[in-house]
Amino acid sequence: MQLSFPLLLFSTLLFIFIALSVPFAAGRKPHVINFRSRNLFPESFTWDPKSQHFIVGSTRHQKLIAVSDAGVVESLITDTSLPENSSFLGLTVDRYNNRILACIHRPPSPESPTPFNALASYDLQSNRRLFLSPLLDEIEMVENAVANDVAVDFHGNAYVTNSGGDFIWKITLNGDVSILSKSKAYKSHPVYTTTAYHKCGLNGVVFSPRGYLLVVQSNTGKLLKVNVDDGAARAVILNRDLTAADGIAIRGDGVVLVVSQEKLYFLNSNDGWGEGVVYDETALERERFATAVTVGDERRVYVLYGHVLKGISGNEERDEFGIAEVESEKESEEEPVWLYILIGIGLFIFFIWRFQMHRLVESLNKKTV
Numbered sequence: 001m002q003l004s005f006p007l008l009l010f011s012t013l014l015f016i017f018i019a020l021s022v023p024f025a026a027g028r029k030p031h032v033i034n035f036r037s038r039n040l041f042p043e044s045f046t047w048d049p050k051s052q053h054f055i056v057g058s059t060r061h062q063k064l065i066a067v068s069d070a071g072v073v074e075s076l077i078t079d080t081s082l083p084e085n086s087s088f089l090g091l092t093v094d095r096y097n098n099r100i101l102a103c104i105h106r107p108p109s110p111e112s113p114t115p116f117n118a119l120a121s122y123d124l125q126s127n128r129r130l131f132l133s134p135l136l137d138e139i140e141m142v143e144n145a146v147a148n149d150v151a152v153d154f155h156g157n158a159y160v161t162n163s164g165g166d167f168i169w170k171i172t173l174n175g176d177v178s179i180l181s182k183s184k185a186y187k188s189h190p191v192y193t194t195t196a197y198h199k200c201g202l203n204g205v206v207f208s209p210r211g212y213l214l215v216v217q218s219n220t221g222k223l224l225k226v227n228v229d230d231g232a233a234r235a236v237i238l239n240r241d242l243t244a245a246d247g248i249a250i251r252g253d254g255v256v257l258v259v260s261q262e263k264l265y266f267l268n269s270n271d272g273w274g275e276g277v278v279y280d281e282t283a284l285e286r287e288r289f290a291t292a293v294t295v296g297d298e299r300r301v302y303v304l305y306g307h308v309l310k311g312i313s314g315n316e317e318r319d320e321f322g323i324a325e326v327e328s329e330k331e332s333e334e335e336p337v338w339l340y341i342l343i344g345i346g347l348f349i350f351f352i353w354r355f356q357m358h359r360l361v362e363s364l365n366k367k368t369v
Contacts, residue, residue: 030326031069033069037056041307041318042321043087043308048066063088064100089102089105092158097173099121105117117162121175147169157172157228158170160205161205161215164200179231183234186201190220213226217245221243223242240278264281289309292304304323
């Protein structure tokens with residue numbers, strides 16, 4: 001059995017790489033970012049891969065900030081033309097058109113009994129607003145309508161969930177609005193009527209690279225798959241409900257991440273989300289009230305601790321907020337196994353190389369004699 005020189009070189013380098021990687025992988029701690037911004041109380045955030053920073057919204061101010069991985073804060077966009085007391089809710093980066101899409105919501109009040117909901121599009125190069133598209137129900141006004149979260153497809157079409165009306169808007173690249181989906185599937189499951197979030201229906205939404213939407217429904221704990229062509233929707237069969245589901249994201253390997261106030265769910269599917277499995281749950285800091293999840297650099301998963309419940313009350317003052325990397329314990333247990341397998345392969349090749357080198361030396365000695 002003989003190995004070519006390139007293969008021997010590769011095996012040696014592989015062995016060195018694995019030997020160096022094992023202590024690094026075992027010793028890396030989850031990334032925690034604490035940042036300061038006066039009374040921000042963010043409900044949403046997203047990762048901008050081009051600028052390599054997080055974009056964070058606010059429920060108290062009409063502004064977006066950029067947060068670096070070291071917690072450095074910079075003002076990104078301030079839009080004083082938005083209605084007073086409006087908030088930035090769901091956010092997503094349209095990387096193909098270099099823009100940030102933001103759900104704008106102002107709740108009803110005695111002075112303005114009708115809520116204001118819109119989708120805003122801002123250019124990430126100039127920070128200029130491209131459009132502000134009001135979001136209405138074509139048939140009836142919904143007093144408790146909330147433009148909650150937004151996803152974007154490859155063509156620049158945006159999809160916004162209405163948590164109060166349980167339907168989904170579609171907004172084109174140019175800002176034209178229509179209603180994509182009012183499926184009966186959104187009303188076909190029992191609502192948790194005794195919870196504080198019983199009026200919050202469709203919430204987090206994400207566009208799958210395979211061409212459909214995945215949407216969570218807070219007050220039923222269901223995950224739904226929605227066709228972007230005709231709005232047809234059906235519930236994904238899961239092994240458990242996603243209690244108090246809020247934000248959602250998809251990792252590069254297809255794993256779906258769903259955040260609630262108390263935990264982060266890890267889900268996967270083998271059939272394109274006809275059925276799925278919650279294969280792990282990671283506990284979160286309940287008092288800090290996580291509301292959003294995103295995937296950052298190197299497929300790292302982050303949740304946003306925005307203390308939103310205290311912010312909604314209007315009486316709380318706060319400067320410090322957090323972004324924290326969250327890992328699956330089961331995945332962390334599996335990673336060393338693969339490393340040890342690679343080490344075994346590397347050692348096997350290394351000993352073969354040593355054996356061959358020994359034979360080569362013996363052969364050269366015989367020729368010399």
